[in-house]
Amino acid sequence: MRVVIQRVSGARVRVGGEVVGRIGLGLVVLVGFAPEDSEAEMRWMADKLWGLxxxxxxxxxxxxxxxxxxxALLVVSQFTLxxxxxxxxxxxxxxxxxxxAARALYERFVALCREGGEVAEGEFGAMMEVxxxxxxxxxLQLERRACVR
Structure with missing residues (x-):
C-alpha cells in the first residue's frame, strides 16, 4: 500500500464537472494498493494518517x-502510484x-479512515480533477508492505 499525502488548506475532487468530495484544512491522501495488501496494512495506514x-x-x-x-482527509484512489x-x-x-480487488481495498480503507474523523473521497475508477x-x-510518501509468508 502506498500513499502520497499533502497537507492542504483546502481541496476538492470533481468528476464530470461536479464536486464529489471537498475538505478545508486537512490531508489529501492519494492511495494505491498492491494485490497482497490486507486489513493490517490498511489499519496501520489509517492510524498513521490521523496521528501523523x-x-x-x-x-x-x-x-x-x-x-x-x-x-479532515480527502482520500483519492490512485493506482498510478x-x-x-x-x-x-x-x-x-x-x-x-x-x-x-482494488475497489474492495479502497472501500475498506475509506471505512477505516472514517473511524478516525471526517473523510471525503473521490470516485473510484473515475477520471477525476483534484x-x-x-x-x-x-x-510525504508513505508505504506499508504486506508481510508475505
Missing part, C-alpha cells in the same frame, strides 16, 4: 496531528491490485 504530526503547534513546529487540529517506469517510456502497472492548495508545501 504535520500541522503546526503554537511555536510553528510540525507537532500536531490531523486529529489534534480537527482536520504503482507505476514502474524504470524500463522504456511507458509505465507498467503490474504491481497494482486489479480493479475489482484541486488543492498545498499548505507549506508539505508532501
Amino acid at each position: 504530526r504535520v500541522f503546526a503547534d503554537d511555536e510553528g513546529r510540525m507537532n500536531r496531528s490531523a486529529r489534534d487540529v480537527g482536520a 504503482y507505476g514502474d517506469a524504470s524500463r522504456g517510456r511507458r509505465p507498467s502497472f503490474v504491481g497494482a491490485a486489479r480493479p475489482a 484541486e488543492l492548495t498545498n499548505d507549506g508545501p508539505v508532501t
Whole structure:
C-alpha cells in the first residue's frame, strides 16, 4: 500500500464537472494498493494518517496531528502510484491490485479512515480533477508492505 499525502488548506475532487468530495484544512491522501495488501496494512495506514504530526503547534513546529487540529482527509484512489517506469517510456502497472480487488481495498480503507474523523473521497475508477492548495508545501510518501509468508 502506498500513499502520497499533502497537507492542504483546502481541496476538492470533481468528476464530470461536479464536486464529489471537498475538505478545508486537512490531508489529501492519494492511495494505491498492491494485490497482497490486507486489513493490517490498511489499519496501520489509517492510524498513521490521523496521528501523523504535520500541522503546526503554537511555536510553528510540525507537532500536531490531523486529529489534534480537527482536520479532515480527502482520500483519492490512485493506482498510478504503482507505476514502474524504470524500463522504456511507458509505465507498467503490474504491481497494482486489479480493479475489482482494488475497489474492495479502497472501500475498506475509506471505512477505516472514517473511524478516525471526517473523510471525503473521490470516485473510484473515475477520471477525476483534484484541486488543492498545498499548505507549506508539505508532501510525504508513505508505504506499508504486506508481510508475505
